[in-house]
Amino acid sequence: MEFLANIINGMSLGSVYAIIALGYTMVYGIAKMLNFAHGDVIMVGAYICFCSMTYLGLPVIAGVVLSIIGCTVLGIVMERLAYKPLRNAPSLNVLITAIGVSYFLQNAALILMGSDPKSFSSIISLPALRLFDGALTISATAVITILVCVVIMVALTLFTTKTKMGKAMRACSEDRDAAQLMGINVNGTISMVFAIGSGLAAIAGVLMCSAYPTLMPTTGSMPGIKAFTAAVLGGIGSIPGAALGGILLGVIEILARAYISTQLADAVVFAVLIVMLLIRPAGLLGKPVNEKV
Amino acid sequence: MGIKTLKPQTRSTIITYAIVIAAFLVVTVLDGLGLISNSLSGQLVPICAYVSLAVSLNLVVGVSGELSLGHAGFMSVGAFTGVVVAGCLARMGIDNELMLFAGSAVVGAIVAGIIGFLVGIPVMRLRGDYLAIVTLAFGEIIKNLLNNFYIGVDDAGLHFSMTDSSSLGMTQGTILINGPKGAVGIDKISTFALGILLVLITVAVVLNLMHSRDGRAIMAVRDNRIAAESVGINTTKYRLMAFTVASALAGAAGVLYAMNYSTITPSQFDFNQSILILVYVVLGGMGNIWGSIVSAAFLTVLPEVLRPINQYRMLLYAIVLILVMVVPHLKIYQRAAEALRRRFGRGEADDATESVATEGGEADA
Numbered sequence: 001m002e003f004l005a006n007i008i009n010g011m012s013l014g015s016v017y018a019i020i021a022l023g024y025t026m027v028y029g030i031a032k033m034l035n036f037a038h039g040d041v042i043m044v045g046a047y048i049c050f051c052s053m054t055y056l057g058l059p060v061i062a063g064v065v066l067s068i069i070g071c072t073v074l075g076i077v078m079e080r081l082a083y084k085p086l087r088n089a090p091s092l093n094v095l096i097t098a099i100g101v102s103y104f105l106q107n108a109a110l111i112l113m114g115s116d117p118k119s120f121s122s123i124i125s126l127p128a129l130r131l132f133d134g135a136l137t138i139s140a141t142a143v144i145t146i147l148v149c150v151v152i153m154v155a156l157t158l159f160t161t162k163t164k165m166g167k168a169m170r171a172c173s174e175d176r177d178a179a180q181l182m183g184i185n186v187n188g189t190i191s192m193v194f195a196i197g198s199g200l201a202a203i204a205g206v207l208m209c210s211a212y213p214t215l216m217p218t219t220g221s222m223p224g225i226k227a228f229t230a231a232v233l234g235g236i237g238s239i240p241g242a243a244l245g246g247i248l249l250g251v252i253e254i255l256a257r258a259y260i261s262t263q264l265a266d267a268v269v270f271a272v273l274i275v276m277l278l279i280r281p282a283g284l285l286g287k288p289v290n291e292k293v
Numbered sequence: 294m295g296i297k298t299l300k301p302q303t304r305s306t307i308i309t310y311a312i313v314i315a316a317f318l319v320v321t322v323l324d325g326l327g328l329i330s331n332s333l334s335g336q337l338v339p340i341c342a343y344v345s346l347a348v349s350l351n352l353v354v355g356v357s358g359e360l361s362l363g364h365a366g367f368m369s370v371g372a373f374t375g376v377v378v379a380g381c382l383a384r385m386g387i388d389n390e391l392m393l394f395a396g397s398a399v400v401g402a403i404v405a406g407i408i409g410f411l412v413g414i415p416v417m418r419l420r421g422d423y424l425a426i427v428t429l430a431f432g433e434i435i436k437n438l439l440n441n442f443y444i445g446v447d448d449a450g451l452h453f454s455m456t457d458s459s460s461l462g463m464t465q466g467t468i469l470i471n472g473p474k475g476a477v478g479i480d481k482i483s484t485f486a487l488g489i490l491l492v493l494i495t496v497a498v499v500l501n502l503m504h505s506r507d508g509r510a511i512m513a514v515r516d517n518r519i520a521a522e523s524v525g526i527n528t529t530k531y532r533l534m535a536f537t538v539a540s541a542l543a544g545a546a547g548v549l550y551a552m553n554y555s556t557i558t559p560s561q562f563d564f565n566q567s568i569l570i571l572v573y574v575v576l577g578g579m580g581n582i583w584g585s586i587v588s589a590a591f592l593t594v595l596p597e598v599l600r601p602i603n604q605y606r607m608l609l610y611a612i613v614l615i616l617v618m619v620v621p622h623l624k625i626y627q628r629a630a631e632a633l634r635r636r637f638g639r640g641e642a643d644d645a646t647e648s649v650a651t652e653g654g655e656a657d658a
Contacts, residue, residue: 034422082615085622091421092360093618096575099362099568100614107608221564225433228426263473267437270430277423278415 001136006258007251012142012211014250015149019204020227021234021242022156023197029173029237030193033091036098037078038201039224040105043217045071045202046209047113050120060123067202075198076191084187102221109217117216120209145207152200153243160239169193173237222266226253229273235286244284306500309583313496316590317489333594340593341488342550345495347573347589348582349542352499354571355580356508357535358515360425363412363432364543364570369562370408371401371544372551373439376476379552380446380469383480390482398491398548405544406537408435413536417529420518432567439559444470475558476551483552491549492586495542499582502538511535572610575617 020042027035048067052058058066082101086094126140160166171179172189180186208223209215226249234245249269256268276283299307320337323329346368353361375397382396412431419427443454447466454460458471470476502508511531513521522528551557573592577584596606620626 028422034426082619085619089618089622092354092358093622095360095422095425096571097615097618099571100611100618103568104608104611104615107611111604111608225426225429229430232423232426261441263441264437267434270434273430274415274427277419277427281419281423 001132002258005136005138006254008138008142010251010254011247012145012250013254014230014247015145016204016208016211016246017223017227017230017250018149018243018246019152019200019207020223021231021246022152022239023201024228024231025234025236025238025242026169026193026197028231030169030176031083031190033083033094034098034228035083035194035197036095036224037101037105038197039220039222039227040102040109041071041074041078041198041201041220042205042208042223043109043215043220044074044105045205046120046215046219047109047118048202049123049206050118050209050215053121053123054118064123064203064206067206068199071198071202071205072195075194075201078198079191079194102224106217106221113217115217117214120213120215122210122213123206124210139211141207141210145211148203148207149243149246152203153239156196156239165189165192226269229269232273232283233276235283238283238285241283241285302504305583306504309496309500309586310493312583312586313489313492317486320485336593337485338483338488338553339550340590341485341492342546342553343570343573343593344492344586344589345546345549346543346570347577347585348492348495348499349539349546350570351574351577351580351582351585352502352535352539352542354574355578355585356499356503356515357511357532359420359532359536360571361428361536361539362425362564362567362571363428363430363435364539365562365564365566366432366435367405367409367540367543368547368550368566369435369439369559370540371405371547372557372562373442373470373476373547373559374404374544375401375548375551376479376557377444377446377451377469379480379482380467381451384446384448384467390480391487393480394482394487394548394552397552398545401548402541402545405547406541409540409543410533410537413533413540417532417536429564429567432562432564436559436563439470439562440473442470443468443472473558473560475556475561477556479551479555479557481553481555483549488549491545495546496582496586498538498542502535503582507531507534569610572614575614 020038023038023041024035027033027038045067048070049063052063052066053060078101082097083094086097122141124141124144126144128140129138129143130136131138160170168179168184168189169192171182171184172186176186179189204223205220209219227246230245230249231242232245233249234241234243249272252272253265253269257265260268320329324334346364350361350364353359353364378397378400379393382393387393387396412428416424416427416431441455443456443458443461445452445458445461445463445466445468447463452461452463452466458468461468467478503512510521510526511534513524513526514528514531518528547562570589573589574585576592577586577588592610602609
């Protein structure tokens with residue numbers, strides 16, 4: 001029973017990773033860059049929700065909507081100011097810029113909100129689920145997190161396959177120049193991907209802080225890196241891959257924490273990344289890319 | 294023969310050594326006159342450590358062209374190895390501080406070099422963003438493992454455990470590394486002179502490597518991997534060489550850093566520490582060794598001088614990091630640079646041959 005509870009908790013954590021990983025995987029697919037600052041967008045989203053609920057006294061729904069809007073705008077601004085001028089620059093420069101943006105967000109939050117951890121009150125106030133005469137208790141947050149993740153995955157899959165914008169997105173990630181020749185607005189599409197990814201990051205931030213209620217300026221960085229690991233595990237650029245990788249990684253982390261060592265759980269997660277990259281660099285669901293000279 | 298007639302490479306080498314030695318002389322004289330404040334003299338050894346770290350990271354980022362985000366990990370390997378070695382040597386009755394320091398620095402560098410080599414074997418199979426993220430992962434793994442290391446020494450020899458300090462099974466003797474609490478009671482044997490010596494050694498190793506046949510091969514791999522491969526350069530070997538040498542040098546710098554404090558903890562050597570070193574390298578100019586020295590020294594002293602704005606320091610670093618990367622790619626900048634170049638003839642500095650300047654010359658930054 002304890003094992004089952006761990007699996008469900010792992011899936012809940014994994015769902016958060018999966019939602020964050022979507023942002024990484026879509027941006028990587030289309031802009032071919034690792035948006036290092038994506039993890040910190042989660043933190044910004046959680047802070048916006050926290051502030052609007054605690055200081056402004058707004059209802060939960062308003063807080064969540066505000067944080068999604070805030071992060072979407074942040075994503076677009078970030079892309080315009082920092083990444084757009086570097087569209088054709090070497091990847092080293094882009095990555096260093098992304099690290100700079102990540103550092104900027106963390107330190108701006110540190111100055112604005114202070115370094116003391118804020119305790120985030122869960123946005124979900126439903127009672128926990130009790131199964132098998134109370135032998136298995138599942139928190140409502142875990143159930144809702146998993147449900148939200150499923151809804152987002154389905155919606156995003158429909159978006160990319162059925163709508164015109166989704167098709168433009170796929171075309172850009174396939175071949176940017178050819179897409180441009182076909183009359184697709186590449187810059188607009190990239191901005192849209194950043195907007196969607198950042199909006200999702202806001203949702204992930206709120207859900208994550210509902211389950212793990214300490215909110216600090218550095219809250220986003222570790223989950224961000226792990227979500228990137230999840231995206232690589234599932235195959236970067238693939239939306240179902242992000243979901244699979246995220247949930248797998250969440251389960252691995254919780255199991256490692258429960259049965260190996262709390263201290264070494266992070267090391268286990270990163271070891272998974274390294275092994276994966278060495279055995280199958282394209283990820284579980286990714287397609288291998290041959291190098292062209 | 295004036296300095297203008299020398300080859301740019303030789304001139305840059307002379308400037309590099311001259312900066313270090315001049316800095317040493319100036320600081321020693323000022324210290325003798327009692328003009329250096331307490332807070333600044335406490336920073337002298339960390340400055341040397343950061344300068345060595347920046348120069349060694351420059352070998353990976355600037356010369357080899359790979360972004361490593363785990364440099365602090367190798368620094369911590371060196372630091373903790375150095376503490377253990379110093380503890381053992383002291384137990385064996387050696388109390389000459391110079392011997393203690395030399396022993397720890399050499400062993401620390403060797404162990405960090407071996408770890409760097411082992412980490413480098415899988416890492417060098419990757420490229421670009423993947424490589425960066427895996428070095429980050431290794432840095433975190435090293436930190437996590439060190440958080441679980443318990444090492445003590447008594448008359449029977451070294452004791453090692455990964456559970457807690459009581460399972461070391463020691464009744465007497467000293468605990469050298471105590472898990473998350475880190476190393477406590479370190480002999481503070483680092484001095485400014487030793488620091489400068491380490492900086493000089495680091496600079497000499499890196500510059501000699503850069504100007505050797507191997508160094509040119511490393512730069513060829515950076516500039517065009519496929520072309521380098523097609524003329525028979527073993528790309529993995531040379532990238533691994535740069536990575537291993539840089540790790541060993543970071544290990545030695547870690548020893549210097551550790552021996553300046555009575556306590557160090559594994560969590561000090563986290564991702565932020567790696568980023569800080571990267572900031573020094575990027576601001577000094579990637580591939581430019583004396584740039585790294587100046588920026589590391591300057592940026593370590595700066596917060597001491599500018600205490601009032603200290604809380605904005607990291608924010609400022611972040612903004613500068615972004616600007617240094619983005620500005621050369623802005624159309625306005627490119628046009629201005631072009632206009633300047635036309636007016637003054639050749640605007641590009643000779644040093645640009647050494648840096649990974651794209652267009653516009655990052656060496657200026």
